[in-house]
Amino acid sequence: MSVDYLLCLTDNRHPATSKVEELHLDDNAVELLKSEKINNRLLCEMMAHPDFIKLMTDLQIYADGYADMMIQTANATLEVLRMTAMNAGAKSDSDYVLDALKGSKLDENTYFLDVIRKDLESIIGSIRDAHKTDAESAVDVDLVDTLKGQIEEIKATQNDPLISKLMIFFCKEIDLPLEQFTDQEKEVVEGLFKRCRRYKKEVSLLGKKGKRR
Numbered sequence: 001m002s003v004d005y006l007l008c009l010t011d012n013r014h015p016a017t018s019k020v021e022e023l024h025l026d027d028n029a030v031e032l033l034k035s036e037k038i039n040n041r042l043l044c045e046m047m048a049h050p051d052f053i054k055l056m057t058d059l060q061i062y063a064d065g066y067a068d069m070m071i072q073t074a075n076a077t078l079e080v081l082r083m084t085a086m087n088a089g090a091k092s093d094s095d096y097v098l099d100a101l102k103g104s105k106l107d108e109n110t111y112f113l114d115v116i117r118k119d120l121e122s123i124i125g126s127i128r129d130a131h132k133t134d135a136e137s138a139v140d141v142d143l144v145d146t147l148k149g150q151i152e153e154i155k156a157t158q159n160d161p162l163i164s165k166l167m168i169f170f171c172k173e174i175d176l177p178l179e180q181f182t183d184q185e186k187e188v189v190e191g192l193f194k195r196c197r198r199y200k201k202e203v204s205l206l207g208k209k210g211k212r213r
Contacts, residue, residue, distance in 0.1 A: 042127070046127065049122075051119055051122045051123050055116065055119035055120065055123065058115050058119055062112040062113075062115075067108070067112075068108055071106045071111070074106060163193060163199075167186070167189065167193075170189065170193075
């Protein structure tokens with residue numbers, strides 16, 4: 001285990017010994033991984049899942065058309081059976097035997113997309129379960145209680161300036177008590193709020209309401 005891993009400077013337990021060229025990644029893949037446009041850690045979790053190899057195998061079978069001939073052969077066999085049943089005395093295509101044979105036909109796209117979907121469900125489901133205990137993941141909340149709490153806070157601050165209300169909600173969202181802000185930090189945050197168009201609009205509306213009274 002590397003020292004950098006213990007110091008949280010890298011996600012690799014062991015020092016990398018392979019060159020990028022050995023991974024057979026093209027330029028687009030390398031640039032995408034370096035761009036930070038996607039969550040590389042999540043991609044690693046998917047690759048580490050035991051069903052990931054099955055997913056990639058099914059994708060290759062579908063993309064390269066390996067099973068197309070087998071499915072076409074199976075469908076042709078069912079068609080022969082359907083014709084045989086009709087010649088044996090089935091009166092029309094509404095016969096239940098013929099309906100069963102029709103329903104047994106496979107569509108390559110539908111079949112493999114369903115297989116791939118099941119592979120993904122298994123992988124994504126496991127990852128989601130693993131993330132439920134993460135501090136960074138979304139947690140289950142009671143929206144009714146949350147809204148009630150927000151309404152009570154609004155009532156408690158209804159005589160305060162708009163900027164004070166915004167500061168209270170901002171602190172609540174980032175889970176940091178307002179009391180822990182220094183005066184300078186408060187000025188910085190309030191300054192950002194005052195530069196927002198929506199804040200200016202609300203202040204303007206409040207001013208108009210005050211004049212009407």
